[in-house]
Amino acid sequence: MKRLIEKLKLMFVRQPRLQQPVVSSRFTITYCVDGNLGTVQSWECVAESKEMAEYDFWGRHNSLYTDILSVEQNGC
DSSP states (O other): OHHHHHHTTSSOOOOOOOOOOOOOEEEEEEEEETTEEEEEEEEEEEESSHHHHHHHHHHHSOOTTEEEEEEEEOOO
16 A cells, blocks of 8 residues: 555655765965965865865965965864
8 A cells, every 4th residue: 555655656755864974174274475485374274175175265365466385184
């Protein structure tokens, strides 16, 4: 009877929800302003990859005169 109801699409079979893996890591981006190594600063963020950390950096530090020196993943 249950299968007949399912076939008629009057009742839907529940699918189990899978937990999403946590893949975010902490990154430290070291940068300088206008190529001047006297202005070296660092910024920390949480991202899924180095590329996403750089993307977040450029989104928050919207300046043409900021250069990324390094992107390092913090040990967790």
